[in-house]
Amino acid sequence: MNIHNIDGTLADTLGDRRRRLAEIFAAPVILWSGRRSPRNFAANTFPFRASSHFLYFAGLPLENAAICLEAGQLTLFIDDPSPSYALWHGEMPSKEDIAQNIGADAVLPMAELSAHLAGVATIPVQDAATWTEQTQLLDRWVLPERPLAGIDLELAKAIISLRLVHDAGALAELRKAAAVTVEAHKAGMAATMNAKTEADIRAAMESVIIAENMSCAYASIVTTHGEVLHNDRYDNTIKAGDLLLADVGAETTTGWAADVTRTWAFGKFSSTQRDIYDIVLAAHDACIAKVHPGVEYRDLHFLAATTIAQGLVDLGILQGNAEDLVEKDVHALFFPHGIGHLLGLDVHDMEDLGDLAGYEPGRTRSDRFGLGYLRLDRPLRPGMLVTIEPGFYQVPAILNNPEVRTAYQDVVNWERLAQFADVRGIRIEDDVLVTEAGNEVLTAALPTKAEDIEQLVCG
Amino acid sequence: MNIHNIDGTLADTLGDRRRRLAEIFAAPVILWSGRRSPRNFAANTFPFRASSHFLYFAGLPLENAAICLEAGQLTLFIDDPSPSYALWHGEMPSKEDIAQNIGADAVLPMAELSAHLAGVATIPVQDAATWTEQTQLLDRWVLPERPLAGIDLELAKAIISLRLVHDAGALAELRKAAAVTVEAHKAGMAATMNAKTEADIRAAMESVIIAENMSCAYASIVTTHGEVLHNDRYDNTIKAGDLLLADVGAETTTGWAADVTRTWAFGKFSSTQRDIYDIVLAAHDACIAKVHPGVEYRDLHFLAATTIAQGLVDLGILQGNAEDLVEKDVHALFFPHGIGHLLGLDVHDMEDLGDLAGYEPGRTRSDRFGLGYLRLDRPLRPGMLVTIEPGFYQVPAILNNPEVRTAYQDVVNWERLAQFADVRGIRIEDDVLVTEAGNEVLTAALPTKAEDIEQLVCG
Missing domain, CATH: 3.40.350.10 (Creatinase/prolidase N-terminal domain)
Incomplete structure (x- = not known):
């Protein structure tokens, strides 16, 4: 010590x-x-x-x-x-x-x-x-x-x-964690074209954190199977056509965390990967643009859901009106988790207290498909730090379920979806501080645009 | 899984x-x-x-x-x-x-x-x-x-x-752990001249282990203060004149461990560092040469102690006959731990059972200074895997203790010792399998000679 x-x-x-x-x-x-x-x-x-x-x-x-x-x-x-x-x-x-x-x-x-x-x-x-x-x-x-x-x-x-509301001392530490996490992700991207396995990329990312005398705030996810949400295996080989999803965050010596996800291709995104990537990025950007004191975090979740649903309608994967699809939880077929959570000394801040921190008094978890995994349901206040992390996943346990396929046969174009088989999982996650004026993305130094990421990967 | x-x-x-x-x-x-x-x-x-x-x-x-x-x-x-x-x-x-x-x-x-x-x-x-x-x-x-x-x-x-006696399945895993550990140490040496802190070298070493989908078998020691035996800090800067002690070992996915230590200079060893290094290496080599079925492990401990004592007499740091000095525990001033331990699924194999595995039935820990930390006291048998890890340390808590200085005033030349102030801690540790014919060093691919290590460090 x-x-x-x-x-x-x-x-x-x-x-x-x-x-x-x-x-x-x-x-x-x-x-x-x-x-x-x-x-x-x-x-x-x-x-x-x-x-x-x-x-x-x-x-x-x-x-x-x-x-x-x-x-x-x-x-x-x-x-x-x-x-x-x-x-x-x-x-x-x-x-x-x-x-x-x-x-x-x-x-x-x-x-x-x-x-x-x-x-x-x-x-x-x-x-x-x-x-x-x-x-x-x-x-x-x-x-x-x-x-x-x-x-x-x-x-x-x-x-x-x-x-819930971070003071200057906390923010100084959270900024340190964010900065090192940004460098770790850049190192992972830079290591990709010479990597043989997921583990090679994980090593490149975690070594940045270790070299800064920090810890991993949680078990890193570095996987070509991003559809497994908490994947803790790193033994798949990486090959042309794969997407790599990396959810890795540093924690400072006094315990303050960052939590960042990027998804990149082995080389350049295919056109189908790029189509879906841009939908997830649109949801990410739309939510962050709305982060502001007084906004209900739950509304950001629905904004992400609607943006994703609209994008999938535009691609011909879903059929119908985006708002209607979200009301029927159709987006949750592809975006089954919540838009994010509190971040601080814990990566899910104060989750040791159950939902006491995440849920405004009087509110409880929904039993709706997808919404049940929303970890935060409060109005935003200056000083709160939250993640914004929309995603798109093709989870076999969901999409291959005969009951699901029957229930959603009228709204999902399964043949069109099959054309996007090279998109198993995409998530884009940043750490967003609520400020008096709106928000500040603590991890903004890490690009989100597909072409910028391709440049970091391909050099 | x-x-x-x-x-x-x-x-x-x-x-x-x-x-x-x-x-x-x-x-x-x-x-x-x-x-x-x-x-x-x-x-x-x-x-x-x-x-x-x-x-x-x-x-x-x-x-x-x-x-x-x-x-x-x-x-x-x-x-x-x-x-x-x-x-x-x-x-x-x-x-x-x-x-x-x-x-x-x-x-x-x-x-x-x-x-x-x-x-x-x-x-x-x-x-x-x-x-x-x-x-x-x-x-x-x-x-x-x-x-x-x-x-x-x-x-x-x-x-x-x-x-106690490893079968072929165990040995296959132990060899994997040893091979990756050797590569981790080589990476640490290669990273040294561009490293700013101990953490940079730790990152280079552990990233080799992570990239192989293995874990660290124990908390890595990577330190310029090798005299702190279980140092778990990595924040010291590295500078000319420092020695770097790295005790890092991999563990395979099914739990089998390696445990290796090397000590190297930031560049080349000074003449005083080299003098002491060669004494520790002489003890290491002498012990390994004696590893053979039927040999008492405790005798290897005393062989290391005597070799170190003789080396320090030759350098003028100690005065007297090596065997007599060891009987008076004088070597333990500089080599206060045991010569090693069992290695297998645990880095101190079966230490969860106390001394049941390490000590032959009927034997118990000594209360002699230094000998009390000997973790293994059994005759060697084919199939046993042990570490051999002699060391030399200048521990302030021991050497600056007025009672110690008084008690040993006739055998330690404190003025001569002061000339070796740039040697805080040196340990050389390998994993040695007892075979029918004698032994096999599973980690032999990692050099021990000072000039070979300098070459890996300086390139």
């Missing part, structure tokens, strides 16, 4: 977050950072990832630590390293140095935590060792998969109201 | 392992594969890593599955994917295809597991969801951190007796 390159404004940023929390939440709060999860044995762990709620208020990925927030004051609980720690892991910064860096008012060993638990609210941490400790110390169930209740639910709502 | 590129001998290899287990262990065995561990929220997980014991007998990294082994028969327990699975994760091979690939005699859904639990032995899996399930289903504590007892302890001993 390195605290030396943290800029001097961290303590100010964190102090401001604490004071704003204190204004809307009165009870004392304890947030645990979490522990490493074992991989194949206890000493061989996955990389440490601190709880996002801890990171928001403590700023640094401290292992096995906790913070108490009360009336704007910060107490850090952390132990001195064991005597053998320096041999294996190097000198740690002192507890006092860490405390000063994050503006803590006091620093105590973890054993003192038990004397500070009266009436506290908390949020469950993902790793079992930590939620077990939370449960034991607080003498009530604190489980990640259990819906929050009582004082913990009230805390979650208060934290959501802060984390 | 891809079963299509698994070669046709897998079922034979697994059948042989089952039959050998049945010869030495009579009770039925159930081994769980485990589940993904959540990272920052439930849907954003760390990469899946199946339990090594499961992989040994089931061959494939199947998620949330179990196998029953009884009298040489294999029953696979696994569920069909949910209806939405194909949309998000693609078509799974069928249960029946998987069963055929691994030579299972029957395949059943996970819910059937509860009817097959009478008198079974098991080994705890690392992730909490799975050991909780093991504990509940078997109605007794099955906890990774708890010493094994009863039937589970007997099973562990039986599995150890198999996994």
